[in-house]
Amino acid sequence: MGSLMVGxxxxxxxxxxxxxRNFWWLxxxxxxxSILSVxxxxxxxxxxxxxxxxxxxxxxxDKVSPTGSTEKVPTGLHDADKLGGEVAQVPTHGTMPDxxxxxxxxxxxxxxxxxPSKAQWRFYQPNAHPFKTIALDLWIPWKLFAFPIVxxxxxxxxxxxxxxxxxxxxxxxxxxxxxxxxxxxxIGFMNFAILIGAMIGLGTAGPFSDWVSAxxxxxxxxxxxxxxxxxxMIPYVLIMxxxxxxxxxxxxxxxxxxxxVVIGFxxxxxxxxxxPAMVTTYAVDSYKPVAGSLMVAIxxxxxxxxxxxxxxxxxxxxxxxxxxPIMTNMCLITLWCLFGFVFYFYGKTFRRWSKNSSVHRL
Numbered sequence: 001m002g003s004l005m006v007g008x009x010x011x012x013x014x015x016x017x018x019x020x021r022n023f024w025w026l027x028x029x030x031x032x033x034s035i036l037s038v039x040x041x042x043x044x045x046x047x048x049x050x051x052x053x054x055x056x057x058x059x060x061x062d063k064v065s066p067t068g069s070t071e072k073v074p075t076g077l078h079d080a081d082k083l084g085g086e087v088a089q090v091p092t093h094g095t096m097p098d099x100x101x102x103x104x105x106x107x108x109x110x111x112x113x114x115x116p117s118k119a120q121w122r123f124y125q126p127n128a129h130p131f132k133t134i135a136l137d138l139w140i141p142w143k144l145f146a147f148p149i150v151x152x153x154x155x156x157x158x159x160x161x162x163x164x165x166x167x168x169x170x171x172x173x174x175x176x177x178x179x180x181x182x183x184x185x186x187i188g189f190m191n192f193a194i195l196i197g198a199m200i201g202l203g204t205a206g207p208f209s210d211w212v213s214a215x216x217x218x219x220x221x222x223x224x225x226x227x228x229x230x231x232x233m234i235p236y237v238l239i240m241x242x243x244x245x246x247x248x249x250x251x252x253x254x255x256x257x258x259x260x261v262v263i264g265f266x267x268x269x270x271x272x273x274x275x276p277a278m279v280t281t282y283a284v285d286s287y288k289p290v291a292g293s294l295m296v297a298i299x300x301x302x303x304x305x306x307x308x309x310x311x312x313x314x315x316x317x318x319x320x321x322x323x324x325p326i327m328t329n330m331c332l333i334t335l336w337c338l339f340g341f342v343f344y345f346y347g348k349t350f351r352r353w354s355k356n357s358s359v360h361r362l
Contacts, residue, residue, distance in 0.1 A: 001161070001272055004168055005195040012188015020184075043116035044125050046292075051361045140290055140359065141297040147357075148350045150294060152339055153283035154301035157276040159333040161302050162309050163244060164272040166326060167194065167265060169313055174251045174322070182257070190261045197269020201236070205274035208232050209281070226285035227347040229278060230340045236274040237337045241330060243267025248326035275337065282343075286351050290359045 007027075014023040127133050144150045171190060175182045209232035216228035246264035249255070280298060284291045309329070316325045343350065354360075 043120035193265035197266035201273025240271035244330035
């Protein structure tokens with residue numbers, strides 16, 4: 001998102017002073033640097049971490065070796081019957097460990113003291129099943145689209161980003177024309193408002209949603225559910241609606257550009273930093289083992305709808321004005337966000353549907 005905010009700021013000034021083609025050469029150079037950084041500057045942190053189910057199977061089949069000696073098993077996994085038996089719910093107030101930074105560090109002396117090994121920087125990482133791993137990486141994002149929670153996160157993210165993308169697509173169309181007649185640099189600098197809004201969203205959405213979730217956890221006897229953070233979306237949905245109204249009616253009725261930018265653009269930045277973050281966190285909380293594939297699925301969905309929207313919005317504005325396309329987009333964002341009420345009450349049921357899915361064991 002940040003690149004779509006900073007990019008127009010740079011592009012506007014470069015187009016005015018050195019020509020728009022030079023911006024694309026700069027973009028090409030940055031893409032080249034990014035590719036090299038991804039290949040050579042990212043230490044590998046993904047490796048197979050044994051799932052508890054694997055430990056249980058190992059304990060049940062290999063507890064006694066062929067020689068009759070007892071196999072050594074991981075600490076805390078000595079009782080296979082307990083691991084494979086019923087799980088009793090107990091109050092968490094007296095059983096939860098101290099999770100303060102000092103206490104956590106004392107339990108795990110290696111926490112925060114490690115660094116990547118040389119092997120993690122290798123260009124290619126050996127893998128026992130390379131083709132299976134690649135196939136899973138390609139398949140799992142598509143499989144996740146069958147899960148309601150992932151669909152909810154994908155569509156909220158897609159349309160929230162489309163609301164922000166609208167500003168990228170229409171700002172020159174709106175402000176280079178009469179009565180504004182602004183040059184490309186002035187129009188590019190308007191994106192500072194979006195960037196500032198995004199900083200506000202980043203600075204408030206996380207702490208606010210955590211506070212809402214923590215408050216609900218206390219009321220629930222110390223048991224946290226992923227759905228508890230969803231009510232935090234409400235103020236940001238209202239901010240999104242305000243921003244869309246201001247941009248749509250402001251551009252159509254030729255309001256002063258400052259009102260459109262300061263209110264409309266800033267609100268767009270706030271909501272695009274907040275809403276996708278909240279629903280994505282909710283989805284990751286529900287399906288932690290496949291967080292990476294989850295982000296791929298959401299990004300694919302976002303890019304598909306963003307591309308489709310960019311294909312026709314400018315022509316739609318020429319034919320019908322600014323209000324119909326922007327208000328239609330706002331209504332769709334609101335519709336997907338309203339599904340948050342459904343997931344707040346029935347999200348646990350949806351998670352129960354997929355409790356035996358293989359994604360929990362990857």
